[in-house]
Amino acid sequence: MSSTHAVESPYAWSRLFVSLALSTIGGVGMWSVVVALPAVQADFGVDRGAASLPYTLTMLGFGAGSILAGRASDRYGIMAPLVATALALAAGFALAAFAPTLIVYAAVQGALIGFGSSATFSPLLAHMSQWFDRRRGMAVAIVASGNYLAGAVWPPVVQHFIETSGWRPTYIGIGIFCALTMVPLSLLFREAAPAHGSHAPNPAVRRRPAPPLDVPLPTLQVLLTIAGLCCCVAMSMPQVHLVAYCSDLGYGPARGAQMLSLMLACGVVSRLVFGWLSDRIGGLYTLLLGSTLQGIALLLFLPFDGLVSLYLVSAMFGLFQGGIVPSYAIIIRDYFPAREAGARVGIVITATLVGMALGGYLSGAIFDWTGSYRAAFINGIAFNLCNVAIVVWLVRRRRAPRPAFA
Secondary structure, rough: OOOOHOOHHHHHHHHHHHHHHHHHHHOHHHHHHHOOHHHHHHHHEEEEOHOOOHHHHHHHHHHHHHHHHHHHHHHHHHHHHHHHHHHHHHHHHHHOOOOOHHHHHHHHHHHHHHHHHHHOOOOHHHHHHHOOOOOOOHHHHHHHHHHHHHHHHHHHHHHHHHHHHHHHHHHHHHHHHHHHHHHHHHHOOOOOOOOOOOOOOOOOOOOOOOOOOOOHHHHHHHHHHHHHHHHHHHHHHHHHHHHHHHHHHOOHHHHHHHHHHHHHHHHHHHHHHHHHHHHHHHHHHHHHHHHHHHHHHHHHHOOOOHHHHHHHHHHHHHHHOHHHHHHHHHHHHHHOOHHHHHHHHHHHHHHHHHHHHOOOOOOOHHHHOOOOOOOHHHHHHHHHHHHHHHHHHHHOOEOOOOOOOO
């Protein structure tokens, strides 16, 4: 390997920021369906629970794609999965624009749009974690910030075009934009990640070994998967239903889109801060801190539903929970072999997406059952407590340090 293409080299940093661009553009697949929810509900004449189905299938498609793209990137490199999923994403938006029924629209969201967004998140997190060592937490956080940067940039843009042109023409425009930008960027990833064990980082870039866990690795994988599901059932309540929640309170969908954008912009800041923190205290403690703060923010949604207070609580929620999901990638890189990173990160990220899908659907269904979102917030808080309990147990199983995997 060329010395200029080594771990934490200028070349590694250039790949990192191309990854950020791809993650930001590809994140439209997750956030456009949230913003379009009220318009889609009105177009197809369905209730809130049914209108949440496309988001649920989008998350499931994203999750399945994360596993498949992660395994493919472990075996063949990251470029091929990136190109394939970019084409699927563009085709999905074009086809969804002509969906005659909600079922067809939801199926396209899951099979093409959700799947098409998948390679721009967990496979990129795992891939870039192999290009960094001492600054791995920050590198993973930067890539993961693309998903939230997408949430900050895309909702107001999508909402504007839905209001002026309708959701169907908006989807066609998104598909064209994705094809023209994501495929060329994906072709820049021809070079493989540094070969596992073939490089020996100098002390300036070497990461401090994580203290080992007194937990079998298969058990750790299962517990991280369950924790990921629980934290994202909780996370999904405000992220998926904030636009609809604001509409129900009389503030309108545009206000909700602004709050969602603010929440996710704060999430970008959160991911960078928590990434910096994880390089100093480790992934487990970072996960515990983020999960605890997320629970506090969810509690604040219960008593505060005024316009100004919702802006403030939305910003706090973004600042508190942005570091949670990237922490799972750091934990896996600390405790599992690098050659398995793509698949293992994909499994846990898929669990978080299943949690987002389940939480999005449950919140809509609970709203239909109760006529308000209060019980849905309480449901999210209960799942958050389950996540915190798992992480606390893992922290208590830490032992004296030993060498980490290369």
